[in-house]
Amino acid sequence: MGKIYQVYGQDAHVMTKKLLEASDAIKLVPQDGSIALKPNLVVAGTPDSGATTHAGVLSGAIEYFRDNGVTDISVIEGSWVGDDTMRAMHRAGYDMVCSKYDVPFFDLKKDRTRNIETAIGPVPVCCRALDAGLLVNLPVLKGHCQTVMTCALKNLKGCLPDGEKRRFHSLGLTRPIAALGAALKPRLTIVDSLCGDLDFEEGGKPVQTNRMYLGMDAVQLDAYGCSLMGLPLKRVPYVELAEKYGGGKASFSERDVVSLNEPSDAAPYPKPSGIVANLTKRVKQDRACSACFAALVRALYVSDTERSREICIGQGWRGKSFNGLGIGNCCIGAKEYVPGCPPAASAIVEALDS
Ligand code: SF4
Structure with a gap:
């Protein structure tokens, strides 16, 4: 069973670097390989609204991988149907991070796609996600109006063209999300659980949690996320289905969780x-x-x-x-x-x- 590294605090940049260092994540990058950072920019909302990944997660990851010799780093994302990715990117403060570190941002809505085989048949996926040496999944743990919870597996839907996002909704989300997660199987996920929304992916009701965690099994991380949100797995059926499709393990034990500090190191609840x-x-x-x-x-x-x-x-x-x-x-x-x-x-x- 994979390890889950977790850290408490409020500074996303510092916390991200601590998680990457503790897990020795550099070993996941292939020789001369590129890194594509895939945050959650579902809408043009600020991270403190509980909707989007904090910009500090990007800057922390960029600094860690640069310090370890990786030169080809980019940020990739496609917002949901109806929102403009670049507007969302500015709103979340990513333009400042990308310009400070001279890292390109690619709007996946404009990317080419290639079909991959999944448990629900062929699915077109944006090439920048498929061709990265290491796809680094950077979701937010939060509620979702249809799937109840959204985190590591569902964040991958941003790697699809808009037409396929629509088709996923017409198929009821559960099977397609599980199938996509199992097919892409990201080898590194860092979860931003600083202040995810209680029940809505667009934000507006953030709950200050001051926690981040990292793992190499997106299915296991979603099982852990369910427990942090008080949800039995049957309320979020795509998690166990992703295990059935071969995406990872839909379970964890307390022994799998490595805490890098104490919860009291973060600020008390406001x-x-x-x-x-x-x-x-x-x-x-x-x-x-x-x-x-x-x-x-x-x-x-x-x-x-x-x-x-x-x-x-x-x-x-x-x-x-x-x-x-x-x-x-x-x-x-x-x-x-x-x-x-x-x-x-x-x-x-x-x-x-x-
Ligand atoms: S120190 Fe007390 S208040 Fe803080 S997390 Fe532990 S049990 Fe809760």
Whole structure:
């Protein structure tokens, strides 16, 4: 089973470099091979809205690969049907990164395509994605209005021409996403989970999570993403289907996850607003780490159990005894608590629904 490297913090540039260094990702680049960085620029939205990959992920990856001798680096992406990739690229701040490092950006909507064989038959894919020595998949972990969750596998849809994106929707997304992921099988994925949206790929309801993670199996990373969002795999069926199609392993164990630092190294959760404030209005928070609080937010969002129990979370509860449900190892003194530092949202959902 592949390793998942994860790091907590707020600086995407620094976090990306730490992940790449810890995983020794340079060994994945073929001799004299090129790198194509494939972020998520689904719409012209800023990364802090929870829709798009932070520009610091690009700059961190460019610096890491340059420092390790790779000279042929580009950024590739095609926004969704109806949006302009270059407008999205400017909005997300990629123009500044590309100009600072003198790295070209290619709009895949203008690229040539070649058919590849997949479990649903031939699929046309943009040549710049197919011909890269190493395709580096840079998705955002976030909610999606149709597939519930979107991350490593679904981000690859941006490598298709617009006509094929439309056809994927007409086929219901699940089978095509699984088939494309299994056929492309990206060997390196870095997930931006700094503030992905709660339930919509266009952003607008970001949840501050302050986490990033890296792995070499996109299917495994999506299984991990589901657990971080409190979603059982059956809610996101393309993940297990991608395993059936040969794309990777739709499972992980705690032993697979290598944490490079502690969640408390990231800033505490900022004052919640909007839907997050509404979801957590009865929660007693005292200095909760962002990753911990975000796991609770996502769990409260997917659990439909009526709640009367008191819920407490944060480092301020250390060493205290109290009734109700405690979230995380800091709340070991609670009558009932969910272990973990931070616990996965799926474990919190189980406790809420028990
Ligand atoms: S259990 Fe405590 S230290 Fe660990 S993530 Fe939660 S609040 Fe932070």
